[in-house]
Amino acid sequence: MTRITLVEGDITEQQVDAVVNAANSSLLGGGGVDGAIHRKGGPQILEECRRLRASQYGRGLRTGQAVATTAGDLPARWVIHTVGPVYLVEEYGERAELLASCYRESLRVAVELGARTVAFPAVSAGVYGWPPAGAARIALGTVAEVTADPGFGGGLEEARFVLFGRETYEVFEDVGRELGSTGRE
Ligand code: ADP
Numbered sequence: 001m002t003r004i005t006l007v008e009g010d011i012t013e014q015q016v017d018a019v020v021n022a023a024n025s026s027l028l029g030g031g032g033v034d035g036a037i038h039r040k041g042g043p044q045i046l047e048e049c050r051r052l053r054a055s056q057y058g059r060g061l062r063t064g065q066a067v068a069t070t071a072g073d074l075p076a077r078w079v080i081h082t083v084g085p086v087y088l089v090e091e092y093g094e095r096a097e098l099l100a101s102c103y104r105e106s107l108r109v110a111v112e113l114g115a116r117t118v119a120f121p122a123v124s125a126g127v128y129g130w131p132p133a134g135a136a137r138i139a140l141g142t143v144a145e146v147t148a149d150p151g152f153g154g155g156l157e158e159a160r161f162v163l164f165g166r167e168t169y170e171v172f173e174d175v176g177r178e179l180g181s182t183g184r185e
Pocket of ligand 1: 009012022023031033036084122124125126127128130162163164168
């Protein structure tokens, strides 16, 4: 069974097999966690993203999808890039489904890679404007649901949410308690 854990910290410092990046569809870098990953991971990640753009992702990565590259100089082995939806209350249902898809697809890629540990940021909860509690409910709910499925294989031992700042960490902690999804062995 996959453990779901929460830590407050910087995702670029995590000793895990794969870190998930809240990328944008260009795959060519941006601000927030994306900027931090490219800065600390070095030019190799961007180089691989450019190659992806030149091959099967000519038009960029679609919202809700995920794709892996090397992790360059990060302690992790892979970066799994996913594109979260921008928050838009008028299209909440559709966009919530896309945010859930980011976690589902990232987990699918992690299993494909053979990762035992994967770290997630709070996708869409920064510049893309998702209210933190809603983002946490979708994040924790989806990861709990996917990893609890008996058909979910791959030996993923830990899905770690790395929350940047005390406030976001506490929101995830409250939601995790509410859903009963964290601290699960
Ligand atoms: P998005 O565009 O998907 O909203 P952001 O990078 O703007 O992505 O923000 C997503 C979340 O990642 C926010 O909660 C932000 O505080 C957080 N974040 C920013 N830098 C880091 C980091 N180095 N490690 C972990 N989380 C980070």
